[in-house]
Amino acid sequence: MKQLLLLLAFATTVGLSAQSSVPDNWWELDRDENSYPGVSAERAETYLSGKQAETVVVAVIDSGVDIEHEDLKDIIWTNPGEIPGNGIDDDNNGYVDDIHGWNFIGGADGRNVNYENLxxxxxxxxxxxxxxxxxxxxxxxxxxxxxxxxxxxxxxxxxxxxxxxxxxxxxxxxxxxxxxxxxxxxxxxxxxxxxxxxxxxxxxxxxxxxxxxxxxxxxxxxxxxxxxxxxxxxxxxxxxxxxxxYNPEFDAREIVGDDPTNLKQRNYGNNDVEGPDAAHGTHVSGIIAGVHGNDIGVNGVGGTYVRIMSVRTVPNGDERDKDVANAIRYAVDNGAKVINMSFGKGASPYKDAVDDAMKYAQKHDVLLVHAAGNDGKLLTLENNYPNDTYQGKRRTGKTWIEVGAASSSYDDNLAAPFSNYNKKYVDVFAPGAQIYSTIPDDQYAKFDGTSMAAPMVAGIAALLRSYFPDLKAKQVKEIIEQSAVPVDLEVVKPGTDGEKVKFGELSATGGLANAFTAVKLAEQTKGKNRKLRDDRDPSLRLY
Structure with missing residues (x-):
């Protein structure tokens, strides 16, 4: 009888989401040209057609990436210093056969962590x-x-x-x-x-x-x-x-074989950059760099010159600070110019180690893009990690962007109901609801989350660093923020039952990240580190 009551309760409350009539690629589109508040990636690509560009490596610190996916295999980063499969650390970076990245949650025997404690x-x-x-x-x-x-x-x-x-x-x-x-x-x-x-x-x-x-x-x-x-x-x-x-008796770390409290350990893990559950990281990678012009899948925001480096760090559970710090350092040392971090947790016992890695990235001119989280709450420095503020200090990272999630509805539902927000600590919003992208085994799916919004911004950053290679990471951050399209709407405040707030109160910029306006502003900037003038080109004012 109890089982039947449980089933009946489920039957009367089941609210599994219906498929939206919104086009799969709405997030690539432009509100002026297509009516959807996407990142104007198609418009930016058309504008940049024929212009010179350089290859840019984007590190995806995530659950793993299906590097053989039909819409990703041609844009996967390959380590030029390694000879595949010879069991030798040819480039002497401390990681053997790290051909396409590294896996910090794997064991030397080839096993991999899938589930983890919080x-x-x-x-x-x-x-x-x-x-x-x-x-x-x-x-x-x-x-x-x-x-x-x-x-x-x-x-x-x-x-x-x-x-x-x-x-x-x-x-x-x-x-x-x-x-x-x-x-x-x-x-x-x-x-x-x-x-x-x-x-x-x-x-x-x-x-x-x-x-x-x-x-x-x-x-x-x-x-x-x-x-x-x-x-x-x-x-x-x-x-x-x-x-x-939530099981204190479960210990996944024996698979890795390291001491998770020894923050000086760097050379552990294996070279399996996909792992047992790469859906999340593969989805993120498609948003950034899905191959253009192949008539399948998606066209990544970052354009045709992006290469994805997979740094497997995030299990089904909470990532460890040690792994995050080492993943950032690995990405920096191996040439990444942008790092996407679509993960987060509620506590950070070794935040100093992550802070040091952030400083290392900033010193080496690398931009860090981080998802704000999906709790529908006010983001603070105590409830979401990692963040851009150094432990015990007021100083913040200068090459860090925090991203909230927007929906496809340019009305009072524009702010995704799950997105975290903060006028001070969230920098910009980007599409993050019903995002169609790549998942393992040549498949595609729609995911929701600030995890999907962050790679939109990482893609814009890659586009800028590709076509305007003289720009520094700090300048790229400023251009993305200053070119964010302002939104003059009252929206339902995330996490509330209909409470209204100005969209501009949810983030520091009060706007939506946009590839086209960012490209236009980058042209105006011409490599100079300066603030945007009030008499800027009217074409930047899209909507």
Whole structure:
């Protein structure tokens, strides 16, 4: 009976997203020419046609990249100093056979980390080793503060486990029920329609609820195959959160074989730059550099001269500060001029190491582009890491851009409801909802997230560094921000139930990143480090 009640609750609340009628490439388009508030990549490409450019390497610090994807294989970075497969560190950079990048979450034996703890669990485990079976009495002031954090972490983890259990069970049961229906019909999900499900005859009450679930979802335009895929993804997500992300007994780091607290270690991992789950990193890479002119897939914002370096660092869970710092340094040392970082977490125990890597990138003229996060909340220096402000100081990185996500609707729904925001700490917004791009095995899909918005800006940065190679990273940052197209709209504030706010209050620029206006401004700048004049070219004022 309990299982049936859970299924019924799911059936009445299922809200799996229907497919939008918005064109797949809306994010490449221009609002003046195509009515969609994209980044005007097509317009920029047309304008730059025939002009000279240089190859620019963009490092994608992410979950991995399918380097053999049909729409990416021709733009994957290849290390000129390495001889493939000889087992020798030919270029003496400390990484053996790093042909297309490096994997900091892999082991020397070829195994790879897929799932990981969240940072709160790692912090809990560290304190648990010290305070398990102890009480607060007799502790000094510093220890009491640690003990209180330990109890707070413990309470949060236990509460989350209690919440996740029923949810994971719910998704598992509904998928099991649908699998049973598929077995009864003898069909694969791609061959099933909503009508097929509606016509099922069975005295099993779960089949009746399956019918209701499918009817609810497909009424909005979702196909059965899409519904099934979303259910699989949801089941895996909640199951992995329970088994791995919030499980203090799970330890993935033994696969890597390093000491994650030894921040001086650099030479660990392996050269498998794809890993077991490269969907996220492959999607990001397509936005930046999907091959142009091949009549398939997508056209990356960065144009035809971008090369993608895959630096695998982000598991299904929270990335580690040590890996992030080493990934940034690897990218810088191996020629990346732009680094995309579509990841983040709520705590950073070794932030100093990441800060030092940021300074290293700035010193070497490399631009860092970071996603603002998908919590629909005010971004602060304490709730999202990494960030551009150095630990314990007011100084910030000068070659860092923080990016929020916009939707395809140029109205009060322009700000994506999941996007983080802050007038001070988020620099600019870019398309991040229903973004069609590459995923592994020559496939394509639509993803939502500031993870998709950041590579829009990384692509613009690559375009500028390609066609205007004399520009420094700091200048590229300034041009992207100063050329952002202002938006004079009241929008629904992300994370709220209809509260309205001026779009300009959500970020420092108050605008949308735009490739065409950035290119035009770069031409005006002509390599000089100066601020944008008030009498700028009227063509920059698009909308």
């Amino acid at each position: 940072e709160i669990v790692r912090l809990y485990n560290k304190l648990d080793a010290k305070y398990n079976n102890r009480n607060r009495d007799g502790l000094n002031k510093k220890e009491k503060a640690e003990y209180d954090r330990y109890q707070e972490y413990k309470s949060t983890i236990e509460k989350k486990q209690e919440e996740l259990g029923p949810t994971a069970m719910q998704y598992e049961m509904i998928k099991t029920a649908i699998d049973g229906a598929l077995e009864q019909m003898g069909k694969e999900p791609a061959d099933v329609t909503a009508e097929d499900i509606a016509e099922l005859e069975s005295e099993d009450q779960t089949i009746a609820i399956v019918k209701q679930v499918v009817a609810n979802a497909t009424a909005g335009g979702t196909t059965f195959a899409e519904l099934y895929e979303q259910l699989e993804g949801a089941q895996e997500y909640f199951d992995s959160q329970l088994k791995y992300n």
